[in-house]
Amino acid sequence: MSTSTSGTVEKFSYDNNIVRLFANATILWGAVGMLVGLLVALQMIFPVLNMNLEYTSFGRIRPLHTNAVIFAFVGNGIFAGVYYSLQRLLKTRMWSDLLSRINFWGWQLIIVSAAITLPLGYTTSKEYAELEWPIDIAIALIWVVFGWNLFATILKRRERHLYVAIWFYIATFVTVAVLHIVNSFELPVSMFKSYSWYAGVQDALVQWWYGHNAVAFFLTTPYLGLMYYFIPKAANRPVFSYRLSIIHFWALIFLYIWAGPHHLLYTALPDWAQSLGVVFSVMLIAPSWGGMINGLLTLRGAWDKVRDSVVLKFMVVAVTAYGMSTFEGPMLSLKSVNAIAHFTDWIIAHVHVGALGWNGFLTFGMLYYLFPKLYRTQIFSTKLANFHFWIGTLGILFYAIPLYWAGFTQSQMWNDFDSNGFLEYPNFLYTVTNILPMYAYRAIGGSLYYIGVIVMVYNLIMTARVGSFQKEEAAEAPALAKANPGLAPGEHWHRWIERRPVQMLVWALVMILIGGIIEMVPTFLVKSNVPTIATVKPYTPLELQGRDIYIKEGCNACHTQMVRPFRSETERYGEYSKAGEFVYDHPFLWGSKRTGPDLAREGSSKLRKPNSWHFEHMYDPRSVSDGSIMPAYPWLLEKELDTSTTAAKINAMITLGVPYEEGYAAIANRDLVKQANEIADEMRAQLEEEGFEVSADREIIALIAYLQRLGTDIEKTNETAEKQ
Amino acid sequence: MGVLIILILVSLAVALAFLFAFIWSVKSGQYEDDYTPSVRMLFDDEQDKSTNTDNQS
Numbered sequence: 001m002s003t004s005t006s007g008t009v010e011k012f013s014y015d016n017n018i019v020r021l022f023a024n025a026t027i028l029w030g031a032v033g034m035l036v037g038l039l040v041a042l043q044m045i046f047p048v049l050n051m052n053l054e055y056t057s058f059g060r061i062r063p064l065h066t067n068a069v070i071f072a073f074v075g076n077g078i079f080a081g082v083y084y085s086l087q088r089l090l091k092t093r094m095w096s097d098l099l100s101r102i103n104f105w106g107w108q109l110i111i112v113s114a115a116i117t118l119p120l121g122y123t124t125s126k127e128y129a130e131l132e133w134p135i136d137i138a139i140a141l142i143w144v145v146f147g148w149n150l151f152a153t154i155l156k157r158r159e160r161h162l163y164v165a166i167w168f169y170i171a172t173f174v175t176v177a178v179l180h181i182v183n184s185f186e187l188p189v190s191m192f193k194s195y196s197w198y199a200g201v202q203d204a205l206v207q208w209w210y211g212h213n214a215v216a217f218f219l220t221t222p223y224l225g226l227m228y229y230f231i232p233k234a235a236n237r238p239v240f241s242y243r244l245s246i247i248h249f250w251a252l253i254f255l256y257i258w259a260g261p262h263h264l265l266y267t268a269l270p271d272w273a274q275s276l277g278v279v280f281s282v283m284l285i286a287p288s289w290g291g292m293i294n295g296l297l298t299l300r301g302a303w304d305k306v307r308d309s310v311v312l313k314f315m316v317v318a319v320t321a322y323g324m325s326t327f328e329g330p331m332l333s334l335k336s337v338n339a340i341a342h343f344t345d346w347i348i349a350h351v352h353v354g355a356l357g358w359n360g361f362l363t364f365g366m367l368y369y370l371f372p373k374l375y376r377t378q379i380f381s382t383k384l385a386n387f388h389f390w391i392g393t394l395g396i397l398f399y400a401i402p403l404y405w406a407g408f409t410q411s412q413m414w415n416d417f418d419s420n421g422f423l424e425y426p427n428f429l430y431t432v433t434n435i436l437p438m439y440a441y442r443a444i445g446g447s448l449y450y451i452g453v454i455v456m457v458y459n460l461i462m463t464a465r466v467g468s469f470q471k472e473e474a475a476e477a478p479a480l481a482k483a484n485p486g487l488a489p490g491e492h493w494h495r496w497i498e499r500r501p502v503q504m505l506v507w508a509l510v511m512i513l514i515g516g517i518i519e520m521v522p523t524f525l526v527k528s529n530v531p532t533i534a535t536v537k538p539y540t541p542l543e544l545q546g547r548d549i550y551i552k553e554g555c556n557a558c559h560t561q562m563v564r565p566f567r568s569e570t571e572r573y574g575e576y577s578k579a580g581e582f583v584y585d586h587p588f589l590w591g592s593k594r595t596g597p598d599l600a601r602e603g604s605s606k607l608r609k610p611n612s613w614h615f616e617h618m619y620d621p622r623s624v625s626d627g628s629i630m631p632a633y634p635w636l637l638e639k640e641l642d643t644s645t646t647a648a649k650i651n652a653m654i655t656l657g658v659p660y661e662e663g664y665a666a667i668a669n670r671d672l673v674k675q676a677n678e679i680a681d682e683m684r685a686q687l688e689e690e691g692f693e694v695s696a697d698r699e700i701i702a703l704i705a706y707l708q709r710l711g712t713d714i715e716k717t718n719e720t721a722e723k724q
Numbered sequence: 725m726g727v728l729i730i731l732i733l734v735s736l737a738v739a740l741a742f743l744f745a746f747i748w749s750v751k752s753g754q755y756e757d758d759y760t761p762s763v764r765m766l767f768d769d770e771q772d773k774s775t776n777t778d779n780q781s
Contacts, residue, residue: 088768161761229765238762246758475768 010479013472014087018100022080033068041443050631055119057631059554063130064118072111077363078222082169085229089163091477095152099145106142121552122192126207128214129183133194136184147173158477164245168225171253175217175512183210189652200582209260216256227295230366234311240297251287255280257512262333266564268579281333288326295319310385314365321357343594346407349400356396371460375467384459392452398445406438415568428597433627533580535716538658541646541668542675546706549699558595574601584658601711612683614704636700643669676701
């Protein structure tokens with residue numbers, strides 16, 4: 001190519017301080033987030049570790065774990081890697097030190113506020129988007145600061161060509177911004193409570209469009225960018241095929257955005273949307289494996305370097321884990337495989353191969369590369385780093401294999417019928433206690449992995465102590481002459497695009513929007529996608545409050561509300577779920593993991609339990625259900641239900657299109673008290689005999705009201721149909 | 725609301741046109757220089773400053 005870098009040589013320096021800040025934050029939050037992960041893993045074997053405290057119960061700290069490892073550990077890892085590589089790839093300092101600092105401190109502030117609000121029970125219930133609306137706004141603002149700094153840096157670059165890693169960073173910024181904003185569309189009710197703008201099926205589609213693309217554009221594309229930078233750097237050889245990397249990029253960002261519905265197979269989502277998700281998920285294997293092969297083959301003829309470099313060791317396992325989970329992903333998207341794996345621990349194993357292997361190991365490799373560079377020294381102890389590598393690898397295996405086993409076993413037990421055609425294991429609990437040993441092995445695997453992390457923290461601290469931090473790294477490069485607006489003879493037009501970051505942004509945006517819009521707009525528009533069921537009515541005020549307690553306690557972390565159309569499920573839970581049942585559900589609560597039984601039909605005549613059963617079960621699950629691993633919720637019996645929010649909640653629901661009568665908000669609490677008294681009176685005699693105090697104004701009453709409502713509306717339909 | 729959908733669909737059509745053009749270009753494999761950038765990124769460390777390849781590419 002003809003060059004246009006004929007300017008004078010300029011001296012400048014790279015900002016290493018911002019890289020160090022983000023790297024330190026990565027280590028700190030990684031250690032915290034994984035420790036919380038270990039705690040939730042142990043809670044599944046020893047419910048006593050919920051400590052009977054609301055702030056440490058599984059439903060509240062499971063999102064703390066996921067948010068911490070995704071947005072705090074990986075998030076800071078992304079920023080550390082991007083701020084390091086971007087400056088060097090573009091031969092320029094970050095555009096604004098101030099924006100860099102705002103990006104850093106703003107992001108840490110968001111993390112801290114998440115760590116405070118999630119244990120307090122402020123949650124939207126939408127997975128990986130649990131944070132409430134004020135924090136959502138903060139995330140959007142800080143993300144824009146990051147993007148602003150990113151693009152401004154690209155514009156003032158001294159290197160005409162945008163290396164492939166930068167495209168991945170651009171796609172990450174643009175897509176995450178779009179995903180976050182669309183999915184966080186919510187109506188605030190109070191300072192820390194909001195309702196999703198979408199309802200039921202539509203909410204589910206938006207959520208998993210977001211959820212899957214959070215995996216795609218937060219856990220994958222930025223890390224692919226880091227892979228394309230750090231593997232060639234660590235091996236000191238060019239990427240196997242630069243052309244393949246270009247194809248990898250465009251194919252990946254175009255395909256990924258369509259795959260979301262594979263999280264909703266066999267649910268009440270319209271079939272065409274499910275099929276679309278499957279097709280694109282299967283196609284994803286091509287670019288994903290192209291990227292994996294490109295990463296691994298970069299080391300062709302140089303595998304001896306892997307023996308000597310702990311950085312490369314980590315990265316090779318990371319890329320291999322990427323390959324495995326991107327093979328498994330498309331397989332899990334096949335409906336027949338998904339029917340087995342969905343709602344089981346198989347999925348937990350799958351995501352952890354990606355999280356521990358791909359994200360974790362690539363981050364560790366990057367940190368072992370960065371610290372010696374930043375501190376101008378060697379790694380403190382290669383021996384300890386190698387120890388970390390091996391114990392981490394073992395940890396991944398010990399984590400994943402038992403959970404694959406557990407998931408498959410439990411799924412088979414759910415589906416098993418005896419020779420008379422009855423469920424072999426009608427008691428759900430038996431399928432749980434049976435896999436508890438696997439949960440124990442998983443916790444061992446997680447512990448091994450965590451030991452490695454602790455060793456790394458020590459090693460990196462010592463590296464920093466031995467070395468001397470270089471805050472500013474001097475560099476020089478010729479200034480870029482004015483961009484040639486045309487193409488050199490024989491040059492292809494894509495080269496022209498590569499030189500224009502703003503156009504690149506628009507293009508990437510357009511491409512990712514195609515996927516999202518085509519999939520979502522029809523569902524919003526086509527009424528037939530959500531058949532109206534006449535007997536499905538809005539929740540009563542008490543049930544609505546109960547539903548919010550269900551959300552607050554994170555019940556949806558372990559209980560689904562989605563009966564799939566399989567005989568094994570309709571036998572166990574009743575009629576399969578219909579889209580029309582969820583039209584007033586802001587947000588939807590289908591869940592994604594069935595650690596406990598499905599609750600979609602909990603109040604139906606088939607499954608209904610006495611009010612007093614729920615009361616005692618919440619107080620101590622093991623008193624009515626021996627061997628249960630559910631946390632106890634004694635505080636629900638003590639805390640008074642906050643009825644001051646009822647009017648605001650009803651009004652918000654009216655705004656969202658739920659057909660409460662005009663002016664109902666003002667009198668809603670009257671109905672609430674009446675229903676609460678009925679429930680309390682019904683079970684008082686029995687419970688007081690057993691020594692409980694029953695008061696109608698407690699949170700438990702609202703939760704019971706909600707649970708007893710579940711699945712009852714559709715029975716009215718059936719009764720009506722039978723009468724006709 | 726309806727007009728929003730129309731706008732979206734129009735943007736969509738434009739985007740699709742771009743997209744097909746792009747896919748065609750990828751398939752035809754006409755990338756001019758799909759090697760130098762991968763090597764150039766290796767030479768940005770201080771000690772390698774002298775080997776800056778900007779003027780050779």
